[in-house]
Amino acid sequence: MSSIKVLIAGGGIGGLALAVGLRERGVAVEVFERARSFGNTGSGVELTPNGVKSVDRISSDLGAAVREAGWPSDRHAAPMPIMSSDGRLLKSRELDGFGDKWGAPLVGILRAELHRLLAEATRRDGPAPITVHHGAEVKAAYTEGNTATLRLADGRTVTGDVVVGADGVRSVLRKAVAPDARPRYAGFTSVRGISKRPAEHGDGFCFVGPGGHFFAEACDDRRLFWTATVNAPEGSWPAKPIETARTDLLDVWGEWSSPLPETITSCDIKDLVVTDVYESDPLKRWRAGRVVLLGDAAHPIGPVLGQGANMALEDAARLAVLLGSMSDVPAALRTYERVRSRRASKIVNHSRLVSRLGHTTNPIVARVRDLLLKAMDRRDQTYRDKELFSYEP
Numbered sequence: 001m002s003s004i005k006v007l008i009a010g011g012g013i014g015g016l017a018l019a020v021g022l023r024e025r026g027v028a029v030e031v032f033e034r035a036r037s038f039g040n041t042g043s044g045v046e047l048t049p050n051g052v053k054s055v056d057r058i059s060s061d062l063g064a065a066v067r068e069a070g071w072p073s074d075r076h077a078a079p080m081p082i083m084s085s086d087g088r089l090l091k092s093r094e095l096d097g098f099g100d101k102w103g104a105p106l107v108g109i110l111r112a113e114l115h116r117l118l119a120e121a122t123r124r125d126g127p128a129p130i131t132v133h134h135g136a137e138v139k140a141a142y143t144e145g146n147t148a149t150l151r152l153a154d155g156r157t158v159t160g161d162v163v164v165g166a167d168g169v170r171s172v173l174r175k176a177v178a179p180d181a182r183p184r185y186a187g188f189t190s191v192r193g194i195s196k197r198p199a200e201h202g203d204g205f206c207f208v209g210p211g212g213h214f215f216a217e218a219c220d221d222r223r224l225f226w227t228a229t230v231n232a233p234e235g236s237w238p239a240k241p242i243e244t245a246r247t248d249l250l251d252v253w254g255e256w257s258s259p260l261p262e263t264i265t266s267c268d269i270k271d272l273v274v275t276d277v278y279e280s281d282p283l284k285r286w287r288a289g290r291v292v293l294l295g296d297a298a299h300p301i302g303p304v305l306g307q308g309a310n311m312a313l314e315d316a317a318r319l320a321v322l323l324g325s326m327s328d329v330p331a332a333l334r335t336y337e338r339v340r341s342r343r344a345s346k347i348v349n350h351s352r353l354v355s356r357l358g359h360t361t362n363p364i365v366a367r368v369r370d371l372l373l374k375a376m377d378r379r380d381q382t383y384r385d386k387e388l389f390s391y392e393p
């Protein structure tokens, strides 16, 4: 067992994944999570091969559990269609042989299920202890000499060798590292849900059209999760009663081609979540002394490329391996910052470009985008996928 102790602010996807990865490598961990218990948050996530390989690297048992609990691409019966609002096929996403090609499959999985598997994994015995504190809101973190300190909202302080800010898009620990960084509203809101699989395109589908983007993917043999993004003023959608949000969603998407409208109507209201989307310029600094950022705290990213959870898992796997294998803690943190900020910057910039094209309300730009999508041949697609999916944690 290593002699260092890591303190993690935030027990979300990135924080818990890091905790498990460190524990597997003999590093003691304490997690401080603001929520009193882990709830049912969000709809689903598409883990792409880079994310699945990162989970495997964190713990091979966890990787197997994720494949079992979700809907891997080798179960898809057909390519995933990308359609325009009137149902014209713009492109198909080919999933045959996907896992063999990239070293891991795509896995559609409910966000709550992924979180439950991570939380369960923290409770297993391992070479080092993990303690998860609930109702523990973190206020600040700082470094003094070789010690990193966390200050909690109740006034207590806790010390360790490293503090990791995995406290999400509204991170308070970001201030310790990049005081001027402020995530900006991306100009659109995201409505997420879980619905019955439709008879047609039950494994998943995607629509792109004027001012919005709708993505749906199977998470088991009965259900699919979906994300709709809608251009809107900041705060306007989260302020709506949830039933109004559904009605308004149908005002935008209700006339689009099947199976989009019925996917929205078959969603149980308790499974609808509305969140505004925030993005930020890629951070140049990810650490200050022994305080370091991970996941959305370091790189808030919109949902269009579906990389938020995948990047948090990539960060977690890389940091776990570095801190578990290098006795020089500052050197491990420097390497983490260098390697991860380079990759995250590329993906954040890419996501913003795709997002702008996807949400354009300019009919000429939209037409050019649709033509480009249609013209993209398999080689272009492979090139883009390669950047994301060939990643080895």
Ligand SMILES: Cc1cc2nc3c(=O)[nH]c(=O)nc-3n(C[C@H](O)[C@H](O)[C@H](O)COP(=O)(O)OP(=O)(O)OC[C@H]3O[C@@H](n4cnc5c(N)ncnc54)[C@H](O)[C@@H]3O)c2cc1C
Residues within 6 Å of the ligand: 009, 010, 011, 012, 013, 014, 015, 032, 033, 034, 035, 041, 042, 043, 044, 045, 046, 111, 136, 137, 138, 139, 166, 167, 168, 169, 170, 171, 172, 192, 273, 275, 294, 295, 296, 297, 303, 306, 307, 308, 309, 312
């Ligand atoms: C409500 C919600 C729903 C989402 N749904 C989807 C989805 O359906 N599909 C998708 O692809 N992506 C979704 N995302 C985005 C995706 O889940 C994130 O990109 C990914 O979870 C990043 O992981 P993370 O660990 O950095 O942040 P998170 O998973 O957001 O975890 C951050 C954790 O920190 C805790 N925390 C925050 N502040 C403090 C503090 N001061 N002290 C202690 N703890 C704190 C939070 O309670 C949370 O548990 C959603 C995000 C949210 C917040």
